[in-house]
Ligand SMILES: O=C(O)CCC(=O)C(=O)O
């Protein structure tokens with residue numbers, strides 16, 4: 001085992017990689033970190049087995065150990081990729097339209113990570129499959145030559161080939177990760193990061209007024225209370241944010257925030273107890289202009305803290321539910337009076353906090369609209 005290449009059979013290398021994992025976990029969505037962890041843990045276990053076989057003089061036993069590891073690696077990589085693809089697919093279900101397509105006026109969804117996740121899964125799969133085919137061919141050729149010349153076979157030969165194989169795999173994983181991170185689209189979180197980071201203090205969500213009315217169950221913090229923390233109103237009025245909403249909504253006239261007297265203008269929706277949800281409904285328009293509901297999800301986690309809650313935003317379209325899991329920082333822009341929509345029931349130990357913003361092209365109200373709005377405020381406990 002004197003070969004320099006055999007460093008890749010050394011458990012210390014994998015332990016060092018384990019140290020790198022928290023950084024990876026911070027850089028990437030959790031499912032990638034899980035896939036990498038499984039991959040590296042498996043490498044640690046299997047390289048220990050391989051080291052044991054390497055000390056053995058029995059060449060066929062070594063070859064068998066080597067083949068097992070090669071096969072196992074393929075299974076682990078395929079499993080990890082399959083798992084990632086499954087999570088990505090589950091999150092993607094129903095996300096088929098963007099601002100450019102037919103329902104642009106009705107609903108737009110901006111989630112910077114969405115394209116990134118899919119692109120990552122596709123690129124890494126293509127790279128890994130191509131690399132897997134190439135390396136498997138090479139290593140099988142090496143194995144054949146070992147079988148033909150059993151006695152001349154040196155450990156360095158197959159350890160070297162195997163190490164190249166593993167090293168190629170790790171380099172492929174890391175370079176594609178870095179490549180994808182460097183070309184990841186500018187996300188909402190990045191664009192508005194300074195503002196978003198000031199929204200971190202969600203302590204006031206704990207004081208949300210809880211109500212149960214016409215099937216709606218959950219908590220809310222009205223604008224009059226939310227204004228005590230200026231960052232929420234700052235985001236609500238931020239020109240760059242409003243431009244983003246206009247572009248997602250496909251709105252030709254400028255959108256305007258509502259005057260501060262409107263409690264629903266900028267409020268927090270707090271889904272914190274099992275069953276918290278809003279059944280199918282249309283948002284009523286209380287203004288003269290065209291009005292949009294904007295949902296910026298701030299917190300969304302399931303019981304494991306790894307994935308999003310069951311409290312997805314769904315719309316009724318073409319005879320079925322179309323749901324968005326709304327990961328943190330995702331933005332739903334909706335023409336709520338023409339889109340039938342709901343929020344699915346929250347499960348136990350889950351939590352979702354949404355900043356709900358209302359923009360309109362004309363905030364004037366008729367007396368009837370003003371009266372109806374007072375009834376809505378009352379039903380929400382505002
Ligand atoms: O929280 C959601 O996803 C939906 C909220 C909603 O529809 C509303 O507040 O009117």
Ligand SMILES: [Fe+2]
Pocket residue numbers: 281282283293336341
């Ligand atoms: Fe709604």
